[in-house]
Amino acid sequence: MATYKKNNNRPNRNRNTEQLDEAQEAQLHQESTTAEVFDALDAGANRTEDWVKRNQKIIIGVLVAVAVVGLGYLLYQQFVKAPNEKKAANEFFFAQQFFDEAMQATDTKVKDSLFKVSIEGGKGKYGFKQIAQNYSGTKAANLAEYGMGMAYMRLGDYNNAINHLKEFNSDDDIFGALAYGNIGDAYLQQKNNAEALKYYIKAFEHSNNDFVTPLYLKKAGIVASLQGKKEDALKYYERIKEEFPTSEEARTIDILIGKISQ
Structure with missing residues (x-):
């Protein structure tokens, strides 16, 4: 950075101040102040350089950790979350079908039975409950909480309806x-x-x-x-x-x- 301190060549370093007029004193003061600024900057740079040398392993470790986390997030999005979203959506489709059939049913026993199947699952398919539990964090799991809440509403189970509707966001x-x-x-x-x-x-x-x-x-x-x-x-x-x-x-x-x- 600056060379004043290292080379001992600050402007007018050895000038005899007793023979200076006011203008020259002002110039000397300015040059001296400038040199002090460079000295301070040099000192700060040296301290930073020393700190980096002392903590080089830690810094590299942090940078590597950030890179790993970023890569991990991308891999999670591509190989975990995206497939889970697709699976959850497929399961939700069948649960929603049972719910829709229940809404269209005219017989009370059939209606209630279908609402329960939409919640608990059946015929080898997940219901809203399993979707919410097994695919937590997916859009389908969130919608399953709403579907579950509405099914419990139709069944007259108001406590469960409230609990699951509150989980929906x-x-x-x-x-x-x-x-x-x-x-x-x-x-x-x-x-x-x-x-x-x-x-x-x-x-x-x-x-x-x-x-x-x-x-x-x-x-x-x-x-x-x-x-x-x-x-x-x-x-x-x-x-x-x-x-x-x-x-x-x-x-x-x-x-x-x-x-x-x-």
């Missing part, structure tokens, strides 16, 4: 809101109005669209009214009337508003 406007809303429905079935209202609010706050938002605003208004929170209920109803005038919920909203206003 989605930023999707529709699915995310429906998960919260169905948790609210399950709590309502258990006559836990406080928790039901909490999740209805989560549902309509999750997204703003014509399908789910007015639906859960209305449900939140009804439960809030049951709890004596008439001002909150009115606020939810008015929002339906103002923001979603063409929704199905808006058709009867004046009746609900009238009941609160009496």
Whole structure:
């Protein structure tokens, strides 16, 4: 870097300062300061160089570890996660088929049986439960938690419905809101109005669209009214009337508003 210190050749090093005028003193001061800066930089560089030499093995080890982790992540994505996603998706397809058949069945015993198969599996195929357990971290496993929650809802097992719907995670406007809303429905079935209202609010706050938002605003208004929170209920109803005038919920909203206003 600098050569002032090593070669002892800083500018005007041996100049006799007693014979200098003010301008020369100023120049000498500047040159001296510059030399000190270079000295400091040299010293810092030397210290850094010494530290690198002392810790060379550690530094190399860290760099190798970072490279290994990066390579491992790429290999995991390519040879573990991608195949798992495909397998999980294939298994989910069959579980979903059982669920869909249950939704279409008219006989109660057949319906319940198919919902149980969609959860537990059958005919050599995984159900939602095995998919969630064996393919944890995949998209299919996440959807399996939602499917399981909805199947338990249909079976009237509200505790399990709540637990599995809470495990489901989605930023999707529709699915995310429906998960919260169905948790609210399950709590309502258990006559836990406080928790039901909490999740209805989560549902309509999750997204703003014509399908789910007015639906859960209305449900939140009804439960809030049951709890004596008439001002909150009115606020939810008015929002339906103002923001979603063409929704199905808006058709009867004046009746609900009238009941609160009496």
